[in-house]
Amino acid sequence: MAKLHLLLLAFIGTTVAYAQKTTTIWLDGLSIKSFSEGIPAVLPKTNAAGDSMRINRRYFNHGVGVNATSILAFYLDGKATEFSALAGVDDKGNRDLPHTFYVVADRKILFDSGEMRLGDAPKPVNVKLTGVKRLGLLVKVDDDGRTKVYSNWANAQLVMLGNHLPENIPNSDEKYILTPASPKTPRINSATVFGATPANPFLYTIAVTGDRPMQFSARDLPKGLSIDENTGIITGKVAERGRYKATVIAKNALGEATQKLTIKIGDTIALTPPIGWNGWNSWARTIDREKVIASADAMVKMGLRDHGWTYINIDDAWQGKRGGKFGAILPNEKFPRFREMVEYVHSLGLKVGVYSTPMITSYAGYIGGSSDVETGQVTDSIVANKRAFRYVGKYQFDANDAQQMADWGIDYLKYDWRIEVPSAERMSVALKKSGRDILYSISNSAPFANVNDWARLTNSYRTGPDIRDSWNSLFVSAFTLDKWAPYGGPGHWNDPDMMIVGNVTTGTQLHPSRLTPDEQYSHVSLFSLLAAPLLIGCPIEQLDAFTLNLLTNDEVIAIDQDPLGKSARLVINENGLQIWLKPLEDGSYAAGLFNVGDFGKTPESYFRWGDEKTKSFIVDFAKVGLKGKYRLRDVWRQKDLGPFTDSFKTDIRHHGVVLLRMFPEKQP
Known part of the structure; x- marks a missing residue:
């Protein structure tokens, strides 16, 4: 009887399942x-x-x-x-x-x-x-x-x-934190080299962690510069060309820190890659004055400024009509009191960037730097049909717009279109004649065939398409940049686009990055090894503890900001392991060991299945062009690993990284 009952229950369950x-x-x-x-x-x-x-x-x-x-x-x-x-x-x-x-x-x-x-x-x-x-x-x-x-x-x-719907692939891996907290004693984290043009306004902020209040001073600053002892902001103008060796000092109740600062007054700015924030992947077209000021305040409050983060960049959607004393693009109604906003951001020791394009309309449908009419105005019908006007018009207004930017005190220009040399050159000339040092970044997908022109004309150039928060996009944007490496350097940087950490909006509503924690460590590591611009793309005030920790490891940032300015090269790519090796100014090397698996080699490899495994690798020093004994340091953990001769064995999580600093040891 009991057996019959069980069979009946099984039959009923099967029938229900079929009838679901x-x-x-x-x-x-x-x-x-x-x-x-x-x-x-x-x-x-x-x-x-x-x-x-x-x-x-x-x-x-x-x-x-x-x-x-x-x-x-x-x-x-x-x-x-x-x-x-x-x-x-x-x-x-x-x-x-x-x-x-x-x-x-x-x-x-x-x-x-x-x-x-x-x-x-x-x-x-x-x-x-x-x-x-x-x-x-x-x-x-x-x-x-x-x-x-x-x-x-x-x-x-x-x-x-039933009524179920498909969902996004879950991203619930543990957000493990590796970097220890900064000490309470002063530690200076600024770039150790800075370039400016003779007689142009100078702005450099000493980035320092440690308990406040903090007192700042400097020795041997060139004539024309002064330092604010309460903020560590160095301002002024230097008339004479030259290479100046200064020392900056930060002091609190617990101690004192000093750092050498080389100031180069000449024709080259952006001697290290720009590091800061861009508003597009945070707010897209909804950017406004209040959000920019909130982002600048958050840069200070969250402590990013103390680790060297500098730029607050307004992307597409700030532009209004053309006019004013320069006949230039003026801000729209979302940005009242524009100059006042810029001055406020400067008062925090930060810098301000804006977006423009040589096309008639920007990608978001706002006025651009050219027109088919002599006045340069763009009608509502043109804006409504923006796709039809994504080309460079008969009349260009590069000089007008550059003068207006300089007058406001702008420090950075993102110039965005399907890049060609004549437009890049016109704006390059206009910026250099503006009377202000404005970092010139062109976007997007710069043709590699013209890389020498981009290095000659600009301070950074986008090497690929717009990045998305996926491993595929990161891989295409960054793990394929080896051929660009010889062309980047002080004053002209290879730019794989904004960083895709934190909460981002890349074509969809604001959401946490779809990169796993391991992939985010790889992301920040590789961008630093490539000497790439580091531009956060998320709302700064929304940073969680994991993302903030990811962005405030001073040893990682120092690799990106190394004065030698060399990009890492891909020296090993086999058995799922990529090794990128970057020479540094002090004679050491930064090495990124990445477990990329078989990504791109099989159809299955393009997807995340949730069962990926950690893998062990042995790094043969000779195979990466190094021989002998090296003292290794785990950069993310800021921990010395000891001396190693000829090889190093480590476990690397799927799509994860081990980031090393390798110091050569003298042979007996």
């Missing part, structure tokens, strides 16, 4: 951008250009249009039963490049389209997903930076159990 309600959802009904871990656009119901979705002359009203290599990742948690779609290259895509479509579930490839090209009929996709936890949709294209590489998941649908 399912819901079919269109992928284009989801917030699809939030599921994208690729770089270019992902759009619902259209191709990636925003046009009608069409494959082999057949139109589709439903689906997801993607561009180039595309990665869509979904957390299903066993709540889906089926995925279906028609996969194919969009009729407005690139004719020459083969695309391969994959459906990957819990590390298993369920669909492989083989190579598909423009004009091929769409291929039907229909895969069962019962019990699947994680689903990945991958389109693989070796686009080599080419544009209009459009393809589609047409009529894409998921069948879900």
Whole structure:
């Protein structure tokens, strides 16, 4: 009787399971951008250009249009039963490049389209997903930076159990903190070299941690400079060219710290990479005066200024009409009392940046630096049709805008467009004639073929597309920069874009970075090794303890700000290990050991499955070009590891890093 009862219960359970309600959802009904871990656009119901979705002359009203290599990742948690779609290259895509479509579930490839090209009929996709936890949709294209590489998941649908919806891949790994707290005694963290132009305004702030109050002083400053003893801000103007050796001093009740400071007065500014904050990935188009001031206040309150963070940069969306005494771009209604705002930020010892473009309209649809009419004005109809005016107009106003920036006291310009040399050169000349040192950063995707021009004309140049908070985007933006390394240096830095830590908005609403904690350590480590600009892209006042700790390790920052200005080079790339080696001014080396796994080598490797493992590696010194005995220091933990001869063995977490300082020891 008991056996019959158990069989009956089993039958009832099976019947209920089979009868469980399912819901079919269109992928284009989801917030699809939030599921994208690729770089270019992902759009619902259209191709990636925003046009009608069409494959082999057949139109589709439903689906997801993607561009180039595309990665869509979904957390299903066993709540889906089926995925279906028609996969194919969009009729407005690139004719020459083969695309391969994959459906990957819990590390298993369920669909492989083989190579598909423009004009091929769409291929039907229909895969069962019962019990699947994680689903990945991958389109693989070796686009080599080419544009209009459009393809589609047409009529894409998921069948879900009940009313469940797919979720984003969870990012719940422990936010482990490695860096010890700064001591209460003074410790100076400023860059040890600083460049300025003769007779231009000079602003340098001594960054120092330790208990307040703090008293500041300096010895052997060049004529024309003075230091505020309460703030450590050095201001003035130096008329004579030269190389000046000064000493800066910070003192509190517990002790005193000194640091040598080399001041170079000449033609080169930005002798170390810029380090600060940019507002786009925090606030995008909603940036305003109050948010800028709040960010500057937070830079001080959170202690970032004491670790050398300097710039407060306003991205696109501050621009209003053209006018004023210079006939220049003036701020819009969100930025009243603009000069007063700049002066306030300067009073904190920080610097201010703005955004512009040589195009008629900016990417966000605001007035740019050129026009097809002589007055330079941009009408409302032009703004409404901004995509049609993303080109350099007949009349350019570089000199007008540079003069206005200098008059306000601007310290940094982000100049953004599809970069070409003539526009880059016009603004470079205008800034140098403005009477103020304005760091000149051009964006985005600078053509490598013109790298010598970018190094000659600018202080930093974007080496790739806009970064997103995904491992794929970070890998493309930073782990592929070895060919650029010889061209960066003091005064002209390779720029892989803003930092993707903290809360960011990169095409979707503000959310915590999708990088795992391990990936964030790798991110900050590699940017520092590359001598890249360090520009935080998150709201500073929202920093949690983990992210603040990540951004305030002075030994990591010192690698980025090293006066030698050399970028690390990729010296090992095998068996899932990358080693980047950077020579430093004192004769030591910084070495980043990265566990990149097999990323990009298999369809499965593009996704995070939640079961990734730590791996052991042995570093052979001779294989990276070093021989003999080295004293090693773990930079993130600020801990000496001891002397090692010929090799070093360590465990590295998946997509994680071990960042070392390697000091050569004299041989007996």
